[in-house]
Amino acid sequence: MTSITMSGAPTAAVTARSLVNRPLVHAHLLAGIGWFLVAILAGLLFSTQFVRHYLFPDQELLSPGRVRMVHTHLVAFGFIFNCLLGGMIWAVPRLCGQRILSDKLGWLIFGVWQAIMLSAMAGILAGHGQGVEWGENPTWIDPFVVVGWVLVVTNLIVPILRSREKNLYVSIWYFLAAFIWTALTYVMGNFFVQYWVPGVSGAAVTGLYIHDLVGLFVTPIGWGLMYYFVPVILKRPVWSHAMSLIGFWGLAFFYPLNGVHHYLYSPIPMYVQYGAVVSTIAVELVVTTVVINFFMTIRFDFDTLRTSLPMRWFYTGMVLYFITCLQCAFQTTLTFQKIIHFTDWVVAHAHLVMFGVFSFWIFGIIVHLWPKLTGRQWASRRLNEWHYWLSMIGLVIMFFDLTIAGLVQGFSWKALSPWEESIVASIPFWWVRAFSGVMISAGALCLVSNIALTARRPVTEMAPELQPATT
Ligand code: HEM
Numbered sequence: 468m469t470s471i472t473m474s475g476a477p478t479a480a481v482t483a484r485s486l487v488n489r490p491l492v493h494a495h496l497l498a499g500i501g502w503f504l505v506a507i508l509a510g511l512l513f514s515t516q517f518v519r520h521y522l523f524p525d526q527e528l529l530s531p532g533r534v535r536m537v538h539t540h541l542v543a544f545g546f547i548f549n550c551l552l553g554g555m556i557w558a559v560p561r562l563c564g565q566r567i568l569s570d571k572l573g574w575l576i577f578g579v580w581q582a583i584m585l586s587a588m589a590g591i592l593a594g595h596g597q598g599v600e601w602g603e604n605p606t607w608i609d610p611f612v613v614v615g616w617v618l619v620v621t622n623l624i625v626p627i628l629r630s631r632e633k634n635l636y637v638s639i640w641y642f643l644a645a646f647i648w649t650a651l652t653y654v655m656g657n658f659f660v661q662y663w664v665p666g667v668s669g670a671a672v673t674g675l676y677i678h679d680l681v682g683l684f685v686t687p688i689g690w691g692l693m694y695y696f697v698p699v700i701l702k703r704p705v706w707s708h709a710m711s712l713i714g715f716w717g718l719a720f721f722y723p724l725n726g727v728h729h730y731l732y733s734p735i736p737m738y739v740q741y742g743a744v745v746s747t748i749a750v751e752l753v754v755t756t757v758v759i760n761f762f763m764t765i766r767f768d769f770d771t772l773r774t775s776l777p778m779r780w781f782y783t784g785m786v787l788y789f790i791t792c793l794q795c796a797f798q799t800t801l802t803f804q805k806i807i808h809f810t811d812w813v814v815a816h817a818h819l820v821m822f823g824v825f826s827f828w829i830f831g832i833i834v835h836l837w838p839k840l841t842g843r844q845w846a847s848r849r850l851n852e853w854h855y856w857l858s859m860i861g862l863v864i865m866f867f868d869l870t871i872a873g874l875v876q877g878f879s880w881k882a883l884s885p886w887e888e889s890i891v892a893s894i895p896f897w898w899v900r901a902f903s904g905v906m907i908s909a910g911a912l913c914l915v916s917n918i919a920l921t922a923r924r925p926v927t928e929m930a931p932e933l934q935p936a937t938t
Pocket residue numbers: 507508510511512513514535538539542813814817818821822826900901903904905907908
């Protein structure tokens with residue numbers, strides 16, 4: 468039995484089973500799905516506040532502002548972090564032909580991370596949240612997160628260092644960069660602003676933080692996993708290795724400069740704001756090369772988008788990524804900002820990227836890996852299809868709804884109409900947002916019930932030990 472290597476060539480006779488700690492990957496994905504449910508429940512709950520039907524108006528613990536923090540915090544750190552980590556624990560040993568440093572350490576990280584999520588949620592609901600977007604968890608949790616990340620990196624970097632491959636496959640480049648960037652980004656957002664850089668400078672740093680958390684933590688790991696899973700499923704290498712490196716270095720160079728585009732028209736020096744605008748537009752060019760590379764890779768196999776659900780999730784996410792970045796290149800201009808700043812346009816954009824791109828990639832990974840992790844084939848293809856279509860249509864409705872709401876709000880403010888007018892005009896849009904949230908939640912329930920039904924199926928003999936390591 469062979470394993471995939473960084474050059475894409477099969478090497479020594481190492482069984483896939485001996486390389487990957489499958490229960491650990493399974494646990495991370497399962498925990499991620501659990502946090503996803505809590506996060507969208509919080510999103511749904513908060514959306515009822517906008518239509519004046521908040522379900523718990525007199526409960527301080529569930530006051531809307533806190534529930535919003537739970538929503539954003541758990542999608543990023545509970546759902547996305549757990550699932551991306553699960554994906555790396557699967558991919559890194561296979562790319563390097565080496566196991567992670569320690570299974571025990573892996574389980575310790577798993578347990579501690581879930582405890583951190585629980586404490587963060589409890590702390591936020593109890594009113595100890597910090598006023599830093601995506602850095603909301605109470606201050607006393609931050610050191611644990613930093614230590615946790617150091618342990619994650621230690622566990623995953625050892626197989627990379629031990630690898631006998633001469634050339635690092637592009638996924639590993641992305642993972643290595645994410646290891647460093649995530650640490651720097653987290654410390655910057657959660658310690659600098661609080662202790663050393665108050666005021667306007669702190670606002671600039673916070674802008675860098677939220678943007679870099681998407682661009683330098685979620686994005687590199689997400690793309691790294693796409694560079695792994697897409698060729699594995701298609702059974703052909705990526706179209707151009709050189710282009711994948713252009714994408715990597717382009718991201719590395721331009722992305723960190725983007726964050727201040729969250730603070731256009733603010734007291735932050737104009738040259739910094741212009742720099743952020745130019746580098747944001749540059750990122751779109753970089754992204755184009757990456758997307759072209761993936762579409763050239765699939766050019767002879769477009770039918771897989773119909774037959775393979777994981778591939779459909781992956782490529783839908785890529786198209787939405789391209790659209791998000793294209794949107795970014797326009798909305799970062801000062802002309803657009805005059806209208807859309809502080810409006811629901813931004814919320815639409817945030818859902819497009821966090822749900823439509825990274826969550827979709829994660830769902831593709833879950834659909835692909837689940838039979839390999841559990842040894843059971845999916846109980847129902849139809850439920851998985853429903854999950855895809857409900858999520859997709861729910862997202863499209865939410866996106867267009869909030870984008871139009873943003874324009875209505877922006878033009879109303881620009882016309883200096885009374886503030887209340889924009890609120891009244893927005894309420895129908897907020898109803899539609901709540902409705903689209905119900906669709907997305909129904910999709911998630913299809914996934915969860917399919918997981919439960921699958922768990923009742925007999926373990927098939929072929930999986931997981933007997934599966935070829937390249938699949
Ligand atoms: C049931 C589905 C969902 C509903 C009803 C929902 C609802 C909401 C609401 C009401 C807000 C606050 C908007 C505001 O303060 O004006 C929000 C913010 C946000 N949500 Fe969701 N959401 C859902 C799913 C998701 C998912 C799946 C993700 C990501 C995986 C996500 C990521 C975010 C982010 C990043 C923000 C912050 C947006 C910003 O500050 O601009 N949401 N969501």
